Amino acid sequence: MNNGVNTGDAPKNFHSLRERILERRDLFPKRLSQVAAFALDNADEMAFGTAASIAARAHVQPSTLVRFAQSIGYAGFSDLQAVFRERLRERPSTYDERLEALRNDANRDSSVAILGGVIAAAQYSVESVSSAIGSQAFEKAVKALAAAETIFLVAQRRSFPIASYLAYTLGKLKVKNQLVSSPFGIESEQMAFATPRDAAIAISFSPYAAPSMEHARVLSQAGVPVVSITDSAFSPLVPLSQHWFEIAEADFAGFRSLSASIAFALALAIAVGEERTRIKK
Amino acid sequence: MNNGVNTGDAPKNFHSLRERILERRDLFPKRLSQVAAFALDNADEMAFGTAASIAARAHVQPSTLVRFAQSIGYAGFSDLQAVFRERLRERPSTYDERLEALRNDANRDSSVAILGGVIAAAQYSVESVSSAIGSQAFEKAVKALAAAETIFLVAQRRSFPIASYLAYTLGKLKVKNQLVSSPFGIESEQMAFATPRDAAIAISFSPYAAPSMEHARVLSQAGVPVVSITDSAFSPLVPLSQHWFEIAEADFAGFRSLSASIAFALALAIAVGEERTRIKK
DNA sequence: ACGGAGGTGGAATAAAAATTCCAATTATTA
DNA sequence: TAATAATTGGAATTTTTATTCCACCTCCGT
Numbered sequence: 001m002n003n004g005v006n007t008g009d010a011p012k013n014f015h016s017l018r019e020r021i022l023e024r025r026d027l028f029p030k031r032l033s034q035v036a037a038f039a040l041d042n043a044d045e046m047a048f049g050t051a052a053s054i055a056a057r058a059h060v061q062p063s064t065l066v067r068f069a070q071s072i073g074y075a076g077f078s079d080l081q082a083v084f085r086e087r088l089r090e091r092p093s094t095y096d097e098r099l100e101a102l103r104n105d106a107n108r109d110s111s112v113a114i115l116g117g118v119i120a121a122a123q124y125s126v127e128s129v130s131s132a133i134g135s136q137a138f139e140k141a142v143k144a145l146a147a148a149e150t151i152f153l154v155a156q157r158r159s160f161p162i163a164s165y166l167a168y169t170l171g172k173l174k175v176k177n178q179l180v181s182s183p184f185g186i187e188s189e190q191m192a193f194a195t196p197r198d199a200a201i202a203i204s205f206s207p208y209a210a211p212s213m214e215h216a217r218v219l220s221q222a223g224v225p226v227v228s229i230t231d232s233a234f235s236p237l238v239p240l241s242q243h244w245f246e247i248a249e250a251d252f253a254g255f256r257s258l259s260a261s262i263a264f265a266l267a268l269a270i271a272v273g274e275e276r277t278r279i280k281k
Numbered sequence: 282m283n284n285g286v287n288t289g290d291a292p293k294n295f296h297s298l299r300e301r302i303l304e305r306r307d308l309f310p311k312r313l314s315q316v317a318a319f320a321l322d323n324a325d326e327m328a329f330g331t332a333a334s335i336a337a338r339a340h341v342q343p344s345t346l347v348r349f350a351q352s353i354g355y356a357g358f359s360d361l362q363a364v365f366r367e368r369l370r371e372r373p374s375t376y377d378e379r380l381e382a383l384r385n386d387a388n389r390d391s392s393v394a395i396l397g398g399v400i401a402a403a404q405y406s407v408e409s410v411s412s413a414i415g416s417q418a419f420e421k422a423v424k425a426l427a428a429a430e431t432i433f434l435v436a437q438r439r440s441f442p443i444a445s446y447l448a449y450t451l452g453k454l455k456v457k458n459q460l461v462s463s464p465f466g467i468e469s470e471q472m473a474f475a476t477p478r479d480a481a482i483a484i485s486f487s488p489y490a491a492p493s494m495e496h497a498r499v500l501s502q503a504g505v506p507v508v509s510i511t512d513s514a515f516s517p518l519v520p521l522s523q524h525w526f527e528i529a530e531a532d533f534a535g536f537r538s539l540s541a542s543i544a545f546a547l548a549l550a551i552a553v554g555e556e557r558t559r560i561k562k
Numbered sequence: 563a564c565g566g567a568g569g570t571g572g573a574a575t576a577a578a579a580a581t582t583c584c585a586a587t588t589a590t591t592a
Numbered sequence: 593t594a595a596t597a598a599t600t601g602g603a604a605t606t607t608t609t610a611t612t613c614c615a616c617c618t619c620c621g622t
Contacts (some may be wrong), residue, residue, distance in 0.1 A: 022313070029568080029569060029570090030569080030570090031569075031570065031571095032569090044370050047369075048366050048369075048370070050608080050609060050610085051508075051609065051610055051611090052608090052609070052610090055495075060570090060571095061570075061571055061572065062572095062609085062610070062611085063570080063571075063572080063610095063611075063612080063613095064569095064570075064571085065610090066610070066611060066612085067569090076514075076610070076611065077610065077611080078578095078609095078610070078611095085329050088325075088328075088369050089325050089329070090375060094371060098573090110420070111416075111420045111423045111518075111552040111555070112419060112420065112558065114548055114551050114552045114555065115411070115414060115416075115419055115545075115548040115552065116411060117548075118544055118545075118547050118548035118551065119407060119410055119411045119544055119545075119548065120411075121402065121542065121544075122541075122543075122544035122547075123407050123408060126400060126403045126404050126407060126540060127404060129400055130396070130397060130400045130401075131517060133396060135392075135393040135396075138392055138393055138396055139391070139392045139393065142392045157449060158446075158449055159447040160449070161442035161443065161449070161543070162442065163446045164441055164445060165439075165442040165539060168439055168442070169536075184427075227548045228418065253344055253551070255450075255547060255551055256488075257543060257544045257547045258446060258543050258547075259407060259540035259541070259543055259544045260403075260405075260540070262442070262538060262539050262540055262543055263399055263400055263402075263403035263538045263540045264396070266399050266403075266536060266538045266539075267395055267396040267398075267399035267400065267474045269475075270395050270399065270533075270534065270536055271392040271395045271396065274392070274395065275392065278298055279309040310587095310589095310598075310599060310600090311599080311600090312599075312600065313599090313603095331578080331579060331580085332579065332580055332581090333578090333579070333580090341600090341601090342600075342601055342602065343579090343580075343581085343597095343602095344579090344580095344581075344582080344583090344600080344601075344602075345600075345601085347580070347581060347582085348600090357580070357581065358580065358581080359579095359580070359581095359608095541622090563622100564621105564622085565602085565603070565620105565621095565622090566619105566620090566621095567618105567619095567621105568617105568618090568619085568620100569616105569617080569618075569619095570615105570616085570617070570618090570619095571614105571615095571616085572613105572614100572615095572616105573612105573613090573614095573615105574611105574612085574613080574614100575610105575611080575612070575613090576609105576610085576611070576612080577608105577609080577610070577611080578607105578608085578609070578610080579606100579607080579608070580605100580606085580607070580608080581604105581605080581606070581607080582603105582605070582606085582614090583602105583603090583604080583605090584601105584602095584603095584604100585600105585601090585602095585603105586599105586600080586601080586602100587598105587599080587600070587601090587614080588597105588598085588600080589596100589597085589598070589599080590595100590596080590597070590598085591594100591595085591596080591597090592593100592594090592595085592596100
């Protein structure tokens with residue numbers, strides 16, 4: 001007595017539901033595919049809306065929603081909706097909320113509170129990178145760097161760890177690079193070898209270290225394409241750069257981590273490495 | 282015609298609702314405080330449950346929920362619930378989900394996909410730090426480091442950026458430190474000054490760089506307390522350390538970012554700085 | 563072009579849920 | 593301690609929401 005519908009094998013979690021829908025993508029009749037597409041694109045709506053409201057937004061009848069649910073194996077729409085609701089429960093809380101909670105925390109200046117705060121700030125910063133970076137800009141910068149013979153790395157003080165990480169990673173990827181920084185004061189001599197066929201990555205955050213600015217200026221004037229990683233559109237690095245990226249690191253008690261910047265730097269390095277292998281082929 | 286209830290001033294978002302409830306905490310009669318407490322502690326339940334199910338879990342009658350909502354200014358329970366639901370909409374999706382989406386992405390090996398993948402992995406790593414680090418262990422390590430005269434920093438290759446960041450940050454915090462790394466091969470001489478009144482932070486990830494191990498061993502044998510940051514409980518650093526922390530960085534296409542480690546390092550540095558000022562007082 | 567199976571819209575119905583109301587209980591004040 | 597007000601529990605009611613059902617349409621094969 002199951003009306004030709006497979007009951008009992010309905011997906012129990014969102015992940016498998018998604019897979020089920022995807023694998024049957026082409027088997028659904030018109031209105032049901034409409035629902036399928038809407039469901040996967042508007043998972044939140046599916047979790048919160050009523051059958052009527054969802055039906056309206058998906059331009060179908062409520063009864064179609066019920067049929068859709070049944071065609072997947074659920075008893076009705078309510079069972080299907082339960083899966084979408086369950087999904088939301090597993091989500092972590094937002095970082096704003098977590099930082100908020102820390103601010104009101106009783107033992108706020110214990111070591112553990114500091115750890116929690118720094119982590120939350122880092123989390124927030126990393127999160128914001130994905131939305132802040134434009135994809136065309138990133139692609140262009142990658143292409144420019146991949147075309148370079150040698151990549152010069154400019155950074156001082158707080159930004160230095162990022163440059164040293166780039167030096168390490170690029171080296172691993174067999175991308176020739178030169179860290180413009182030494183205890184001997186021979187930066188100028190290092191840069192003297194730079195030509196327009198090379199490129200540079202300059203990293204500096206407020207307060208912008210004077211030597212970094214100077215190095216970036218020298219390279220820029222030598223016709224070397226400069227890609228900048230900085231923290232503001234008004235950074236003095238911007239006018240010296242062909243490509244620039246703004247990474248906003250959230251602060252905790254005045255301290256800014258480098259989590260977002262270092263993740264971005266890694267992505268940049270990998271992307272350049274990938275692009276290189278693609279060119280060679 | 283408002284039955285003595287202030288309508289129209291009901292909080293519109295979760296944040297202000299929370300504040301409203303908190304500030305009236307003591308004005309609520311018994312059952313209503315019960316609901317208030319349950320609502321703030323089980324925000325997810327409030328979003329998804331029905332009046333009946335929530336009432337049951339909070340050990341009150343459904344009508345009490347309605348009264349609670351009205352006492353805050355809403356027309357009824359449904360309006361109150363809408364606020365809890367809205368809150369869930371703003372949450373970001375989980376990192377598992379995002380990585381999953383990237384794997385199935387059409388343009389999976391474009392530069393942008395790499396950026397997205399690295400960011401998601403970093404996000405995941407940072408997230409996991411907070412749950413992986415024990416609070417007592419952290420406090421103890423901070424105390425040990427705060428008591429030290431000089432903090433020696435041991436790291437090579439991939440871990441080096443973290444050590445250099447620690448050197449910078451600790452310096453800013455006026456905590457005396459010594460980066461055990463130089464282009465001159467004088468590391469042994471640097472470490473010769475170390476005494477049991479000092480301390481060390483050793484950072485190494487698989488594959489563990491031989492010089493780092495050697496340095497950590499020398500310091501450990503000189504009676505210097507060693508705090509290690511590494512990626513496994515079986516790391517060769519562990520037996521050499523008084524305190525050790527395991528930071529699991531998620532990888533993207535085989536590359537591991539340092540986002541989590543660097544956030545952890547910053548937290549450690551700040552906590553040590555804080556502890557120092559507390560001791561001096 | 564015809565017949566039929568599968569698909570669809572929409573009204574009718576059933577189920578579930580929120581809200582209201584009132585009697586009972588518990589606090590408060592004189 | 594009695595009178596009164598506030599709070600509460602729970603059944604009754606209303607509203608909202610999901611589901612079912614059936615007439616009609618569409619597309620496919622002959």
